[in-house]
Amino acid sequence: MTDTGTVIVGAGPAGLACAAALRKNGRSSLILESADNLAASWRRHYDRLHLHTAKAHSGLPGMPMPGEFPRYPSRLQVIDYLETYARANDVRIRFRKSVTRIRREQGWIVETIDGDAFDARTVVIATGLSKAPIRPVWKGQESFAGKILHSSEFANAKALGGGRVLVVGFGNSAGEIALECAEEGLEIGMSVRGPVNIVPLEMFGIPTATIAIAQRYFPYRLVDAVNAPLLRLRYRDMERLGLQKSTDGPLTNIAEKDRTPLIDIGTMAEIRIGRIRIYPGIKSSDRHQVHFADGRSADFDTIVLATGYRPSLEAVLPDFVERFDGADRPKRGDLQPRSDGLYFCGFNPASTGLLRQIGIEAISIARSIAER
The missing domain is CATH 3.50.50.60 (FAD/NAD(P)-binding domain)
Structure with a gap:
């Protein structure tokens, strides 16, 4: 002892x-x-x-x-x-x-x-x-013919060896991994199960986190209301791109649900030009084919689970x-x-x-x- x-x-x-x-x-x-x-x-x-x-x-x-x-x-x-x-x-x-x-x-x-x-x-x-990494399970997962890895096991896009990649999640790890894969020229999709918040890395040249520090003495719901018009203007095309906006603002989701927003460092630009395709949650998979909740299906070689930790x-x-x-x-x-x-x-x-x-x-x- x-x-x-x-x-x-x-x-x-x-x-x-x-x-x-x-x-x-x-x-x-x-x-x-x-x-x-x-x-x-x-x-x-x-x-x-x-x-x-x-x-x-x-x-x-x-x-x-x-x-x-x-x-x-x-x-x-x-x-x-x-x-x-x-x-x-x-x-x-x-x-x-x-x-x-x-x-x-x-x-x-x-x-x-x-x-x-x-x-x-x-x-x-x-x-x-x-x-501890969170690894979601879906019907037919064991029969998927490609690779399934958690974001904690992802090093870089080159290590995936090319092909079609599905990133599951829409947090910061998911956004950065999808962005890197798109920049590497891979065919990339993102499976986004629920409503999300997005904030830019900077606003008017000031880091978003620095702005949050300046606003920290005000009630978070009030801050969300003040910031909402700017975020709406910046990401007004979210739903057209297949993303569902959260009814609560970014600070409210952090304070009440421990859910952090995607800090956009370029992911949204890749989604807008179609180099990253948005899909809903996974329903099932069979060999290389992944079936989504809205009835669509697509083939992938690798699935990266950017689904967080506990x-x-x-x-x-x-x-x-x-x-x-x-x-x-x-x-x-x-x-x-x-x-x-x-x-x-x-x-x-x-x-x-x-x-x-x-x-x-x-x-x-x-x-x-x-x-x-």
């Missing part, structure tokens, strides 16, 4: 930010990371990924992103920044320590798959929303059902659901940018732990 002040689970941005904030408050911590290196999820993301938030609002507590970075840093630049951040804050990390159980005794016991146990006064789970907290928390009242994560904004020393960082989608939100949460969690 190793006695530790605070154990942090996960060495991604949230875990690193919490460790740095705790250090600033004079508290020790140890991060347990299941992978061989920090920022493991960023290393697995597709090659072309860039931040959708400007670097000026994406730095973690105590260290802005380098001035030489572009406005929207790349995946590799984010990894480089996080490695520098960990060194600068003297973060202690134990790699290849996969946590299997977190249980309450007098304090907290954190158990790992290799049989180690860590005794902690407080624990921060910083594994975030993107832990936190998978039930795997490590024995009191999972009771702790979250049947939900799969803490309630929005609740960093310590039972006030018992178990904290959660990085589980709140934000229109102002996830890295910025993580920094705010890390500072709040560190102050709370220091006051204990």
Whole structure:
């Protein structure tokens, strides 16, 4: 048994930010990371990924992103920044320590798959929303003759080997993967099951997330109402293109349903010129043919499931059902659901940018732990 002040689970941005904030408050911590290196999820993301938030609002507590970075840093630049951040804050990390159980005794016991146990006064789970890929199932899926992969397994369009590609979903991963495939000259379709929101990467040359930061003090439904005419003008052809507009605005969907809009970096232009075709939800498949809910069918060689992730907290928390009242994560904004020393960082989608939100949460969690 190793006695530790605070154990942090996960060495991604949230875990690193919490460790740095705790250090600033004079508290020790140890991060347990299941992978061989920090920022493991960023290393697995597709090659072309860039931040959708400007670097000026994406730095973690105590260290802005380098001035030489572009406005929207790349995946590799984010990894480089996080490695520098960990060194600068003297973060202690134990790699290849996969946590299997977190249980309450007098304090907290954190158990790992290799049989180690860590005794902690407080624990921060910083594994975030993107832990376990969601893989939808439809009739005839097992008979599909091509490849089916989740977006977490997608590296770049060239690796698909050409052919006809169907991207399932309409979030940011779906939009960027479809865009890359279209730019690579592949025949590309998107299966979009329900109503969606779309926002541009920038408005009047200002990053949309920066605008959201300026508007954050106003009620989100009011902000949606103010922004609606501009978005309507920008995407007035949505329904003609086969997309159904959500009845609620982007901020309302984030705040009430944890659904983020598509941040358009060029996907809509490809849809407008017909290089990306829109289909509804999948009904079934047979060999290479995919049948859709509206009666249409089309042949595809590859299906990419850009269908998101779930936190998978039930795997490590024995009191999972009771702790979250049947939900799969803490309630929005609740960093310590039972006030018992178990904290959660990085589980709140934000229109102002996830890295910025993580920094705010890390500072709040560190102050709370220091006051204990």
